[in-house]
Amino acid sequence: MHSDKPVSMDTYANNEGVLKGSAKTFGNLIETSKNLPTTSSELGTILLSVNEIKKRAHDLRKKAKPKGDHTRAHYLLAGSGLAIQDVELSLNNLKSRQLIEHNVTNRETDGDLDTYLRTKKDENILSSIEQSLTSAAKDFDNFVNQTFNLDWEQRKDEVRENFGIILKKRRGNDYGKDSLPHPDYPSWGKSGRGILDGDSRLNVNENFATRTKFERYAKIINGFNNARQSGYEFSLAKEISETFSSSAEQAGRQLPEAWSIIEHAQNSTDVVMSSRTFLEKQFLNYVDNLYKKNLNEGLPTNVNKVKSFIDYKLKNPNNTWKYGNLTIVNGVPIWAFIFYLLRAGLTKEALEVAIANKLSFKKVEQSFLTYFKAYATSKDQRLPNEFVSRLHTEYNQHIKNALDGDPFRLAVYKIVGRCDLTRKNISSITLSIEDWLWFHFMLIKQDVSDDDPVYEKYDLKDFQTIVTSYGISRFSSTYLHVLLLSGLYELAVQHATSINEIDAVHLAIALAYHKKLNISHYKSEHDSNLLSEEDGRFEINFAKLLGNYTKSFKFSDPRIAVEYLILIALNGNKDQIEVCHESLRELVLETKEFTILLGKVNRDGSRIPGVIEERHSLLFLSDEQDFLHRITEQAARRADEDGRVFDSLLLYQLADEYDIVIRIVNKLLSDLLSNTDLNQPLLNLDDNNETSPVLIAKKLINVYVNNMEISRKVSSKNKETCLLLLKVVDIRRSFYSQNWQEALSKVEDIDVIPFIDEVSSRRKAQEFSSLSPEIAKNIPNLLIITMTCVSNIVAQLNQSEYHSASKDQQIRALRRLAKSCMIYAGMIQYKMPRETYSVLINLEVHL
Template sequence: MSDDKASVLTGFNSQDVAPKDSGKIFGKLIETSRNLPTTSSELGTILLSVNEIKKRAHELRQKSKPLQDHTRAHYLLAGSGLAIQDVETSLRALKSRKLMEQNVVSMETDNDLDTYLRNKKDENILSSIERSLASAAKDFDNFVNQNFNLDWEQRKEEVRENFGILVKRRKGDYKATMEGIDGPSITWGENGRAILDGDSRLNVNENFATRKKFEQYAKTINAFNNAKQSDTEFSLTGGIIETLTNSTESINRQLPQAWKILEHVRGSNDVVNKSKEFLEAQFFDYVDKLYKRNPSEGLPTNVNKIRSFIDHKLKNHNNTWKYGNLTIVNGVPIWAFIFYLLRAGLAQDALEVAVANKLSFKKVEQSFLTYFKAYVSSKDRKLPNEFVIRLHTEYNQHIKNALDGDPFRLAVYKIIGRCDLTRKNISSITLSIEDWIWIHIMLIREDSSGNGPLYEKYDLSDFQTIVTSYGASMFSGSYILALMLSGLYELAIQNAMSINEIDAVHLAIGLAYYKKLSISTYQNTKLSELITTGEGRTQINFAKLLGNYTKSFKFSDPRIAVEYLILINLGGTKDAAAVCHEALRELVLETKEFTILLGKVNRDGTRIPGVIEERQSLLSLSDEKDFLHKITEQSARRADEDGRSYDSLLLYQLADEYDIVIRIVNKLLSDLLSNTDLAQPLLNLDDNSETSPVLIAKKLINVYVNNLEIAQKISQKNKETCILLLKVVDIRRAYYSQNWQETLEMIEEIELIPFVDEVSSRRKAQEFSNLSPEITKNIPKLLIISMTCVCKIVKALNQSEYQSAAKIQQVEALKRLAKNCMIYAGMIQYRMPRETYSILINLEVQL
């Protein structure tokens, strides 16, 4: 080997090296030589041809220095496992015997062209391998030298990306790879919010009771969505209340009451009056049920029912009154009677009772009827200013501090005159929590003008402050009711979440549907907190609430998950619709339940819509087809990137990307053909049209070709490739059945392998690069099949007892065919697997 060649392979030049640096250089040479193949290399030892040895020997003789001076050759050959002394001895022997010239003369003399060609092929192969090794060694050294200082930041980013920690870019999708363009990137949520990956630990499948509750709620939500979609009437509150009533689980008593409050207040934004009406109706319902259990004398009028309640509530077991200072008239405490009639919302009945018993009022109470008549007749239950002043004076002088005064008289005066608002509680009367709330609501006045003394100001916000300052511990398990009745719906949901998440979520759905919730906007929101407070208002992150809930069953019940996620759009805003669409995309990409969510394609090519498409009218889509196409195409790309070819195949069909469908089918079919051993069948008994590339390709080609609209969307090249691959499938079937002659005829029909002459072989070799990758991938096996068939047929003809000129001509024709195949194979041999050409040579030898 020359100095120049050795220096190229090792990367050193002897002329540039000073003697004093020789030790350092030798070390580098030894280190570099380790990159070269040795006898232990999987490539094996390089066996040089006779001509190559002669050529190198001639080059060495031309040098003025002896062989031993070629130090780089020493190290290079040492790295390859070849001793230099052996080479020198072999060259001297060759020189003395002139072995190479004798072999050449012998070949020319004997005119053995076949032997010469065979040796020439071997020589070409070995020479090519040597050149490849030399080039590889050089490229490796250059690569190490140029890339030793790695960009570790880039590597770190790539590792993070692979583990899903950082996603800034993505490889081109299948379509982009095929067409050389960049496809749109897939985002898991428009702003990377991961709506379905909240911090909820709820598991709806944890036990039977929880699962039962989940299913009952889901059934109601499904009916609700059906009604919305068909634009029919449906009472969500009624449906949920029925669900809770029929539930076998122990339900927190606040929950049904909270839904009843919602049902009552849903049609109005007047929290004060609606809550007052609810509490009064609730109280009278209790009075009515109590009366039915303990009927008393007289007709069942409202007045008699309240009288019966007073007897039951205010009397002891010995028939004495619980309060000692009650004003009793005709056996009834008159002021308690008026108070509880007002409590039941029976103001007119209370006035009639007061008028009927006016003679029983004390002197200081004589003007009460005047105030009471004005109060009852007022639409807003508001006294004229002159009455307010007089009533307050009488209250402060005679009622407030009376030692023997009736406590219910104080309560009635305080309610109708809004007296002494600095002390709103009535400690002398035992009140339920609902009574306490009712009294506070009766004292509320929303004065928009802001006039009047400060001590008379008491509005809804003041009451809300009192409720929240007391907190849950002060309301004995009725805090949700207090929050609902005071209009603090967001805090009611927050408190309900601490009791039962499933119940809280559905209460939030009801509040959102009836426009009672203040829902945070989602723009630039990371969905980090359920409740946010700022700028004087509390907001609930409705999308996070539903996303957290859906997380617990998105894999087990994806269809139900859709029913809940579309509720994000209850607000009807553009912002809510965008987040709703984002959540549905996440659901599809995470669960991969494409058939359920996006639909499927029947055997005849018709589409069966998925649940998302079925609910598209509830999604506020500006372009329904565009949304479904985008979400389906994004899912298809994701499936393709994850290597789920069959999923991507389905999704691209649903996205009407039929050309990509055929490309994927071609790749699947090509891989099956090229990776399946020739001794194995392509189809197994358990194969079906859902998993077998062969059956899939046949079905799709049959459907697509017969559908003109679809056929126009498929490129001619892809269609032809698919049809051609199916023909190769038929060839493989015939070959597996050992129908050699039929197999050859079928191969000739597809015109991929040259059977005619040498000219066709060269032409086919030139056209090789223009073939699709799916076809070129299968050329090697087609060549092996062709040569095997030729060998089998020739062997059968030669072994035939009866020989004829026709058989001899057939054998010669087959050999010419084989020769054309080998010429073609020789021209494309470096584009085929290494073992292919060796197999073909062995088959050729058999001829």
């Protein structure tokens, strides 16, 4: 027992001096303690309460050696610079000071049980917080070590791949673990072979005129695809020609005539015959228009129109003939007359003119009528073999080198007998480019055989060689027409690209549709050649042409982009079909216009198809659903990787991956519940069915549960998780409204928090690891909600003026519930955020 006798002032003074010496000693000790291990070491921290120090000191005193034996202390303090005697003196002084303070305050703490219990509880709280902090620090260190222990060479390769740098994959036994991507799926960061990433700089939205042309063409292509899908005829060339016939932009350009050539040749497989008849009709139209401007006497027959043209073409202004050695019969140059009738395709009329004027033929020309009649009446307008050698003999002896010969007679003989093919031009007659083309087509023989003499061999390929050797410098603004009429369609497309890329693309589409184009295999976007030559024939990279064009509007007009990309498979070639499908995948992944391209899902779960599905019959699909599923699933994975959760939800629904949909929704809902402050509402006024996880979950679970076909595709665990999370939403709503009793009842209903006793707490703690991550993530908030509800209900009961046994019983029950929760929380505290346990302890303190 301490004495109650007052302490004198002298005693205070004496003790004050002693304390100053002790303070200096302990100051040195504190300074030396800086050499002890810090909190960053593996030894942990030293944080003991005063009572704990007192208890341990008492235990040490019991085990201490006799007084004066400070051997171990000497070892401990050897490096501190302190004498053990000074430390002992300081400890004795500290005892004296403690004794003085006890006498002054007149308190006996050893017997103060309440103070001890309160202190013990504070120590437990501090200890829990310290353990949480230490555990969190260690967890963080482990996380950093695991996360950033990277293979930097692998990371470098991934980065290079993401930027499109091609890497040579390690195969076989290089490392034993390398795996190649599935060939059906584009690699991460890329969308395939880059069909839509060409080198074209075209921008269809550059100006009003370009945009207008683009839209007019797009309308035609849409109608073209509609016709193909419905199975009715559609003349693409005619439609385009008529659409742009009145366009000011097309006036004076090569394209209108080009479309007329294609339209004329669309159903013909004979280039020579088709081009020849086109040129003949073109010439006859010209003659007809000229006749209308210069009306002459007589009936407007074709013969009279050609006669009028000759007067216009071959006469000088002074009414003399331009050629002095023409054979004139009744005021008409007879051989020129026959020549231009043939030029207009009027072979029958030319024969009639020859017969009517046979008496005017010279002696050396008398047999010509026989040859010409045989020629004009033959099926293919070819001179029969029995007359060929005779005509050639007469030509070589009398016609070829005649000094005063009619140049048109020479031309007619060459046409009828295909004479002297070593010299295919008639230098003495001025011919237009169209006349020159027609003349060569008249000389070409398609069925050349090995038995034919070399000097009589002249086929289409020979003529094409002449055209390409001349090039654009010889034909100038008519080069496109010459290429088309010569059957050099690939060169025509390439040349048209230099004139106008939009027109060239549609020229190629029309030619491909009519099977006029040789189409090459598409390799990659790095293959910059639009035109190539393979085995002596030109080929056009049709997929690249369409890909380049589509690139310019794939973001602004994805629906129209589909209309063009499906044309890659226009000819049904297997390689082109594959490229077409790949281009559509690229379009989906790059534009992310999933609703337009792939469709959407109605409120009742039904699907509305996108434009790709609407055009499925034009895609040559062996399995439509498999293609759509694959393209949709790939897009869904890409959206998921990019963090576009709502896009991935739509796409997984379109791909019928309903279990994945529910799993994503559960994660969204769980994140919302766990990350939203308990004092904040889960739903805002501006939330809608497309962005709110709560509303999305309600809508989907309603559809999936009620639709048996869909429900079978969703795992029961994911459905149960979703339903439970929606119940947690209801709990949060009641909690936010401060309906404590209602919220507590709802927590009890979901049966994830122990409400009974310590046994249930242990059982629930054991079951914690088997909970889905989405539910486990929300256990901390549910514990806080439960403890908060209990705390508020107990407070309300305590504030009540009525006292009864049932009230006391209710309070005890609530405290038992709180105790169960705290036992449960203590068992799983390291699986919860570190602040959760502290919050729970604070709530328990106020019960």
